[in-house]
Amino acid sequence: MSPPPIIRVDHLVKRYRKADRDAVADVSFDVAPGEFFSLLGPNGAGKTTTISILTTTLAPTGGTVTIDGHDLGTDAAGVRSSVGITFQTPSLDKNLSAEENVRLHAILYGLYPWRPSYTLMPGAYKKRLADLADVVGLGGDIFKPVRTFSGGMRRKLEVVRSLIHHPRVLFLDEPTTGLDPASRRDLWTYLLEMRQTADTTLFLTTHYLAEAEDAGRICVLSRGKIIALGTPTDVTASLLERYVLLGAADPAALRAELSAKGIAYTDDAPGSANVRVAADEGDVQPLLKSIDTPLTSVRTVLPTLEDAYLALVERDELGAREEAAGLGEAGIVLGDALGEGALVDAESREVIQ
Numbered sequence: 001m002s003p004p005p006i007i008r009v010d011h012l013v014k015r016y017r018k019a020d021r022d023a024v025a026d027v028s029f030d031v032a033p034g035e036f037f038s039l040l041g042p043n044g045a046g047k048t049t050t051i052s053i054l055t056t057t058l059a060p061t062g063g064t065v066t067i068d069g070h071d072l073g074t075d076a077a078g079v080r081s082s083v084g085i086t087f088q089t090p091s092l093d094k095n096l097s098a099e100e101n102v103r104l105h106a107i108l109y110g111l112y113p114w115r116p117s118y119t120l121m122p123g124a125y126k127k128r129l130a131d132l133a134d135v136v137g138l139g140g141d142i143f144k145p146v147r148t149f150s151g152g153m154r155r156k157l158e159v160v161r162s163l164i165h166h167p168r169v170l171f172l173d174e175p176t177t178g179l180d181p182a183s184r185r186d187l188w189t190y191l192l193e194m195r196q197t198a199d200t201t202l203f204l205t206t207h208y209l210a211e212a213e214d215a216g217r218i219c220v221l222s223r224g225k226i227i228a229l230g231t232p233t234d235v236t237a238s239l240l241e242r243y244v245l246l247g248a249a250d251p252a253a254l255r256a257e258l259s260a261k262g263i264a265y266t267d268d269a270p271g272s273a274n275v276r277v278a279a280d281e282g283d284v285q286p287l288l289k290s291i292d293t294p295l296t297s298v299r300t301v302l303p304t305l306e307d308a309y310l311a312l313v314e315r316d317e318l319g320a321r322e323e324a325a326g327l328g329e330a331g332i333v334l335g336d337a338l339g340e341g342a343l344v345d346a347e348s349r350e351v352i353q
C-alpha cells in the first residue's frame with residue numbers, strides 16, 4: 001500500500017485582484033512523500049503563484065491544500081513548519097552575515113528564542129548549521145557578510161536557511177537561475193543527496209529542462225492549467241515518437257521497398273533523400289532486418305523532454321491564440337503541424353554510420 005500523499009492540491013484557484021483571468025485555474029495534483037516533483041511552464045504560467053499558496057505566503061481564491069496532514073485553510077502554522085522554500089527572487093539581507101540570516105530565519109520560525117550572538121545559540125542550532133554549511137560547501141564562509149558572496153554562494157545559503165527547521169517538503173522556485181554550470185551542478189549534487197538521506201520531498205520549478213529529467217514526475221502548467229502530468233518519459237513519449245532515420249544510395253528503391261512492405265515512412269525534410277520510420281527501441285532491429293535495400297546510414301532519434309515540453313507549450317499557446325481569434329478547433333490543426341517541426345532539434349544517437 002502506498003503512503004498517503006504529502007502534498008494534496010484539490011481544485012486550487014487563484015485570481016489576483018483586478019485580474020481578468022485566473023492565475024491558477026482549477027489545478028489538482030498529489031505528491032508522494034520523498035518524491036521529486038517538478039512544476040514546469042512558461043513565464044506567467046502560475047508556478048510562483050502555486051508555490052506561494054502552498055507555502056502560505058499567498059491566500060488562494062478557492063480549493064483546498066493539505067501538506068503533511070495540515071490543512072492550509074485551518075492550520076497554516078502546521079503547513080509552515082512542514083515546508084521550506086527558496087524563493088525565485090533572492091531574499092537575503094546583504095548587510096548581515098550568512099549565519100545571521102539563518103539565525104533570523106530560525107528565530108522567526110520559532111525554533112529558538114532570540115539570542116543576540118551566535119555563541120549564545122543552543123548547540124543543536126550550531127550543529128545543524130555546521131552540517132548544512134558543510135554539505136553545500138559553504139564551510140567557514142558562513143560567518144562572512146552576504147555582501148561578499150557570489151550568486152552561487154547566495155543560492156546555497158538560501159538552501160541552508162530553508163532547511164534549518166528540518167522541513168519535510170522543500171520548495172525550490174527556479175533555484176539555479178543565474179548560476180554558472182559548476183555551481184548549478186554542485187547545488188544539484190547536494191539537493192539529490194539530501195533528498196535520499198533526509199527523505200525530503202523536492203518540489204521544483206525550473207527553466208532548465210535537464211534538471212526536470214531527474215524528477216519522478218513533472219507537471220506542466222500553461223495559463224494556470226495543467227496541460228501534462230506524468231513521468232518525464234511518459235510525457236515525452238505521449239507527445240513525440242522515436243524514429244529511425246534511414247539513408248540509402250538508391251533512395252527511390254528504399255521508398256519502393258518500404259511501400260511494398262507496408263512500412264509507413266515520411267521524408268526527413270521536404271526534398272530530403274532520407275526517410276523517417278517511427279520505431280520504438282525494440283522495433284529497430286526487426287525493422288532493419290526486414291529491409292533488403294542497402295542502407296548507407298541509420299540513426300535512431302530520441303526526442304528529449306525539452307523537445308516534448310516545447311511542443312506542448314507551443315501547441316497550447318497556438319491553441320490560445322486561435323481561440324482568441326475565434327477560430328476554435330485549434331487542436332486539430334496543430335496536431336499535424338507539431339509532430340514534424342518539434343523533432344527538428346531532437347537529440348540523436350548514432351547507431352550505424
Ligand SMILES: Nc1ncnc2c1ncn2[C@@H]1O[C@H](COP(=O)(O)OP(=O)(O)O)[C@@H](O)[C@H]1O
Nearest residue numbers: 016019023041042043044045046047048049050
Ligand atoms: N502580485 C500579482 N498581482 C497580480 N497579478 C499577478 C501577481 N503575481 C503574478 N501575477 C500574474 O499571475 C500570472 C502567473 O504568474 P506567476 O505565478 O508569477 O507565473 P510563473 O511563476 O509561472 O512565471 C501571470 O499572469 C502574472 O502576471
Ligand SMILES: [Mg+2]
Nearest residue numbers: 047048049088
Ligand atoms: Mg515564477
